[in-house]
Amino acid sequence: MNIGDVAKRTNLRAKTIRYYEDIGLVTPLRDTNDYRVFRDSDLHKLTFLARARALGFTIDDCRALLTLYEDETRASSDVKEIANKHLEEIEAKIIDLQAMHATLTHLAQECAGDHRPDCPILEGLSGGDRNPSNEAG
Amino acid sequence: MNIGDVAKRTNLRAKTIRYYEDIGLVTPLRDTNDYRVFRDSDLHKLTFLARARALGFTIDDCRALLTLYEDETRASSDVKEIANKHLEEIEAKIIDLQAMHATLTHLAQECAGDHRPDCPILEGLSGGDRNPSNEAG
DNA sequence: ATGCAGGGTTCCAGTGAGGGGAAGGTCAAG
DNA sequence: CTTGACCTTCCCCTCACTGGAACCCTGCAT
Structure with missing residues (x-):
């Protein structure tokens, strides 16, 4: 083929x-x-x-999974470990995105979105009132 | 400084x-x-x-936002438009990640994760039963 | 035999948003 | 004068491809 x-x-x-x-x-x-x-x-x-x-x-994970896939003597625990690690990364990303979404939604809600220049979104980004991420790192 | x-x-x-x-x-x-x-x-x-x-x-969005930030005659609608577009992208990413998470959780749940080679995760990836993404594209 | 569309091949460069590290200049303190 | 912490530029590396150039091969119609 x-x-x-x-x-x-x-x-x-x-x-x-x-x-x-x-x-x-x-x-x-x-x-x-x-x-x-x-x-x-x-x-x-x-x-x-x-x-x-x-x-x-990731490609690296895929490589490992493929090796396990082809290995008839694999332990399913090795596969599951990779899967669980990836699940944790997915969860972390979702949490990050949800935090961004919440902050940005809040800012956007307060923005009139009209011809006037006043903009709570820009104020928020410039460090106005709330902290979009973590202030104390 | x-x-x-x-x-x-x-x-x-x-x-x-x-x-x-x-x-x-x-x-x-x-x-x-x-x-x-x-x-x-x-x-x-x-x-x-x-x-x-x-x-x-993105950096491109940042550049645009910065320009608006510095432009006293901006319309807040321009800012809000960028923010809303970004919110949609965030939502799409969250949905993608949640779908991955659901599929992988399902596969991982069925995997014993022990010394034996039988592994529903690998079976799922090889095209066994359920479709992890979209079969009919 | 020829023309052409639609495969295939290699190689080079670029993406986004920086990171790592080398080689070297500068500054403040002891 | 030396040490260590800064600062500078420069170049390559990341990740998982994608685009494009330049070229070769195949099959079909003419």
């Missing part, structure tokens, strides 16, 4: 697949014309990678 | 402040020894930038 077909089946872009080969995540064969030739096993790996990336795992 | 003092007061790193000068967000004066000399107005700008960045605004 050529790279274009693999791209369609995995919903990855050809560029991305080449990149994944570059960094050693997959190693397709080569035809006599230098075209990449993907076996079923390559397709499985790339599908796996696409799903792991869609869940937000 | 030298860059180190400004860094302490703004909670920005010296590297970041130099970068902000590089991309034209601030333009401190220079002493005879080439040291940057920051005026109060520079300090205000950098404080503003630090807060805006802490709220997740």
Whole structure:
């Protein structure tokens, strides 16, 4: 199978697949014309990678997960550890974003949003009343 | 004021402040020894930038906000528009992260996490049962 | 045989928002 | 005069790709 077909089946872009080969995540064969030739096993790996990336795992995590995926003697605890670590990072990001959202919503609510220059958003950013992040770091 | 003092007061790193000068967000004066000399107005700008960045605004948004901040004849609607656009982006990110979190939590819950190789997480990633992202794109 | 569209290949450069670190100049204190 | 803490510029590195140039290959119609 050529790279274009693999791209369609995995919903990855050809560029991305080449990149994944570059960094050693997959190693397709080569035809006599230098075209990449993907076996079923390559397709499985790339599908796996696409799903792991869609869940937000870093490439490094994906590499580790792929190694575990291919290791029949793995311990599921190793997989779960990676997953739990990632879950914690996701939670931290959500909390950060929710804090930003709350602060910015508060500021935006107080802003008239008309032709006048008075703007509580700018006042808040310039250090006016409330602290958008942490003042005492 | 030298860059180190400004860094302490703004909670920005010296590297970041130099970068902000590089991309034209601030333009401190220079002493005879080439040291940057920051005026109060520079300090205000950098404080503003630090807060805006802490709220997740991109550098481009920060530049626009800073321009509005300095423009006494601005319309607050221009500020609010940037803020609302950013709020939407934050909301979209939160939704994405929550979806990832839900899927991964579900997979992790079903994983024993012991010495055995059986792992619903890996099965889910390899395309086993549920779709982690969108199957029909 | 030729033309062309639509694959494929490599390589280089850029993204955002800085970070790391080298090599060197400057300043205040002892 | 030396030490250590500053400051300067410069260049490469990050992460996970993306875009584009320049070129080769394939299949089909003419």
